Every structure is written in structure tokens, then in C-alpha cells.
Amino acid sequence: MPKRSKRISIEHDESFIEEIEREESILTPAETVVLRPAGFPLRTPGEDKPLRITTDNPLLFQAYATDQWRGQRVKRGDFLFDQETFPNFAFEVIDILPEGACITSTTRVVLESPQKSTSSVKTQVTFDDIIGNESAKQKCRIIQKYLASPERFGDWAPRNILFYGPPGTGKTMTALALGNESKVPISLSKATELIGTFVGEGAKRVHDLYAEATNSSRSIIFIDELDAIGLDRKYQSIRGDVSEVVNALLAEMDGVKPNIGTVTVGATNAPVFLDSAIRSRFEEEIEFKLPTIDERIKMLHHYAGKLPIPVKADLDRFASELDGASGRDIKEKFLKGALHAAMLRDAQVIDNALLNESLDKMKKQSNHMVPSQLFT
Numbered sequence: 426m427p428k429r430s431k432r433i434s435i436e437h438d439e440s441f442i443e444e445i446e447r448e449e450s451i452l453t454p455a456e457t458v459v460l461r462p463a464g465f466p467l468r469t470p471g472e473d474k475p476l477r478i479t480t481d482n483p484l485l486f487q488a489y490a491t492d493q494w495r496g497q498r499v500k501r502g503d504f505l506f507d508q509e510t511f512p513n514f515a516f517e518v519i520d521i522l523p524e525g526a527c528i529t530s531t532t533r534v535v536l537e538s539p540q541k542s543t544s545s546v547k548t549q550v551t552f553d554d555i556i557g558n559e560s561a562k563q564k565c566r567i568i569q570k571y572l573a574s575p576e577r578f579g580d581w582a583p584r585n586i587l588f589y590g591p592p593g594t595g596k597t598m599t600a601l602a603l604g605n606e607s608k609v610p611i612s613l614s615k616a617t618e619l620i621g622t623f624v625g626e627g628a629k630r631v632h633d634l635y636a637e638a639t640n641s642s643r644s645i646i647f648i649d650e651l652d653a654i655g656l657d658r659k660y661q662s663i664r665g666d667v668s669e670v671v672n673a674l675l676a677e678m679d680g681v682k683p684n685i686g687t688v689t690v691g692a693t694n695a696p697v698f699l700d701s702a703i704r705s706r707f708e709e710e711i712e713f714k715l716p717t718i719d720e721r722i723k724m725l726h727h728y729a730g731k732l733p734i735p736v737k738a739d740l741d742r743f744a745s746e747l748d749g750a751s752g753r754d755i756k757e758k759f760l761k762g763a764l765h766a767a768m769l770r771d772a773q774v775i776d777n778a779l780l781n782e783s784l785d786k787m788k789k790q791s792n793h794m795v796p797s798q799l800f801t
């Protein structure tokens with residue numbers, strides 16, 4: 426990228442403006458440039474306040490940007506330095522139309538709001554809401570103790586735990602309960618969302634995820650759909666920059682930086698598809714199973730008691746009919762289906778007939794019968 430040596434200030438001299446206009450007329454003018462704040466290339470020791478763009482007015486930033494970078498030819502991945510700040514704040518060009526065009530006074534310069542690949546959540550879910558999955562709850566109690574006093578554990582801290590099992594068996598729910606009961610922030614992210622579009626972007630997202638988590642002294646990082654990036658590396662050439670995400674994740678899971686008070690929980694339906702290096706980083710794999718008959722009975726009574734229309738039916742019989750169904754199937758398909766049918770008909774109770782109907786509908790869809798051995 427040609428660098429302009431002269432510093433453009435508000436008081437441009439006329440010959441300099443003419444020179445820029447001459448350059449602009451022979452180069453292809455850029456229609457739109459999309460920038461992302463990239464940070465400072467260097468920091469003054471002791472100065473750690475990040476620069477933040479506080480204006481919501483796109484025209485204000487547009488005027489500021491075209492004033493500074495007029496005449497520059499840019500392509501994706503280039504950095505533009507804000508020369509009005511010291512040290513110079515950098516913006517990364519994440520898109521330009523057309524590619525390699527030149528910023529002119531009429532170029533639309535858009536600032537991309539930082540993309541969130543994670544979300545911090547708060548819920549009311551507790552361990553008591555989880556039916557079954559006793560070994561997962563027990564492990565979570567150890568993590569809870571660790572998060573309450575990490576110094577007691579020293580080198581023996583629980584760090585990386587893998588939840589695996591069929592869909593709808595309570596993996597996400599258990600991670601949420603852990604965050605809630607431990608009173609620590611939990612960052613939820615899907616592995617697929619960590620994969621970036623540009624080289625280096627995926628690795629940066631992983632490092633940012635951990636940097637943000639370690640900002641709070643205690644936190645849980647929950648990475649869902651881990652098999653999407655953990656896919657055995659021999660398949661990774663077809664997945665673009667997945668290997669950089671894997672490597673970044675391996676580095677963070679190894680605790681290159683001492684992430685005291687940070688616990689990573691990964692979740693997958695299919696641990697067999699995990700990259701073996703990633704899989705070996707998990708000190709414990711906790712299996713989530715489809716509920717047993719006793720657990721289905723408990724679940725049915727638990728969720729039936731929460732429905733806005735009373736249930737008067739033989740729930741225990743339905744529990745045996747629901748063999749192979751997950752907690753999600755029982756709540757979201759079976760009971761919700763019956764409730765909606767009852768509401769539609771203004772029924773005062775949910776009875777055997779309504780539940781039978783819902784069960785039949787579910788069986789017709791029949792994809793709830795998922796043999797658990799497929800996932801181990």
C-alpha cells in the first residue's frame with residue numbers, strides 16, 4: 426500500500442490537495458471501504474486505555490476518515506493508521522469495493538461494529554433443575570469449588586472438561602447452571618462462529634475469547650459444537666483456516682498464559698470426530714445420556730407441574746412410551762405439543778387424549794429416537 430509521507434491535517438495547503446485530486450483522477454475511486462478497529466501497533470508503558478470510537482454519527486467518522494486517507498490505494502487486509510493519535514491507532518480494511526481502489530472524498534467509509542462471536546449470559550437454571558446426569562453434576566460441583574477458591578487447587582485445577590452425548594440431553598443447560606450457581610460470567614460460543622473469514626481472524630477470536638474471560642478473575646468458557654473445529658486435522662484443508670483456530674485453542678487450553686480461575690467446557694454430540702490433540706486436552710469427558718425410565722418419569726412430572734394448564738393424565742405410562750426421547754423431546758415436543766393443542770381448543774386440562782395425540786405426532790416425525798451409541 427503506498428504510504429503517504431505527508432501528514433494530512435485540517436489546514437491542507439492547496440498544492441497538496443491538487444496533487445491528491447490528480448492522483449485520484451487516474452486511480453479507480455473506491456465506492457465503499459469497511460474498516461474494523463484493529464488497535465495500537467505499540468503501547469506506551471503504563472498506558473493501557475483502549476481507544477474507543479464514541480460517535481454514533483456515521484457521517485462524522487466518514488468525514489474524518491476521508492480527510493485522513495484520501496488518495497490511498499487499499500486492498501483487503503491493509504491497515505490504515507490514524508495519524509491524529511499517538512501511538513497511531515490502526516484500522517484494518519476488511520472490505521473495499523472495488524478491490525485495490527483509491528479512497529476519495531466521496532468514498533463511503535463504514536466502520537464495522539466488532540462482531541461478537543460469544544455472548545455472556547445469565548440464567549436462573551440450577552443443578553436441581555437437571556434430572557439425571559449425576560456424574561456431570563458432581564464434576565460441576567468440583568468446578569464450583571474451584572471457582573470459589575482457585576488458590577486452593579494450585580496445579581490441580583479443573584481446566585478443560587468435555588461434555589458429550591446426544592442432542593437435547595442437557596449439556597448446555599448444565600453449563601448454564603454451573604455459571605449461575607458459581608456466580609461467575611459464562612461466555613457461550615459456538616465453535617463454528619470462531620472460524621473467521623480472513624487469515625488470522627479465527628485465531629484472534631479464540632485469543633480474544635480467552636483475553637475477555639481472564640479479564641474477570643473467574644469465568645467459564647463454554648464452546649459448543651466443538652466437533653466443527655476439532656474435526657480431525659486430515660480433513661481440515663477443506664475447512665479453510667480451521668487449523669489456526671485449532672492451534673489457538675490448543676495454546677489456550679494448555680494455559681500458555683496462566684488462566685487462573687478460567688474453566689473451559691467444550692460440548693459435542695460426536696466426540697469421535699474431535700481432533701485427537703484437542704480431545705486429549707480435556708482432563709475429563711462426561712457423558713450425557715438419554716434419560717432412563719425413572720428419569721423420564723421425573724422429567725414428565727417436573728415439567729407437567731410447570732405448564733399453565735393442569736395435567737390430569739397417566740404420566741408414568743407415557744414415560745415408558747417415550748423410550749429413546751431426550752429431555753428436550755419430552756419438554757419441547759411432547760409436553761409443548763399437548764399444551765398448544767389444549768390452548769387451541771380452550772381445554773381446561775391436559776388429559777391422556779391430548780398427550781396421546783402429541784405422542785403420535787412425535788412418533789410420526791420419529792427423529793427423536795436417536796441411538797446414543799452413535800455419539801460415543
Ligand SMILES: Nc1ncnc2c1ncn2[C@@H]1O[C@H](COP(=O)(O)OP(=O)(O)OP(=O)(O)O)[C@@H](O)[C@H]1O
Nearest residue numbers: 554555556591592593594595596597598752753756
Ligand atoms: N437432564 C435434563 N433435565 C431436565 N431438563 C432437561 C434435561 N435435558 C434436557 N432438558 C431440557 O431440554 C432443553 C434442551 O437441553 P440442552 O440445550 O441443554 O441440550 P444439549 O445437550 O445442549 O443439546 P445439543 O447437543 O443439541 O446442544 C433444556 O433447556 C431443558 O429444558
Ligand SMILES: [Mg+2]
Nearest residue numbers: 596597649692
Ligand atoms: Mg447444547
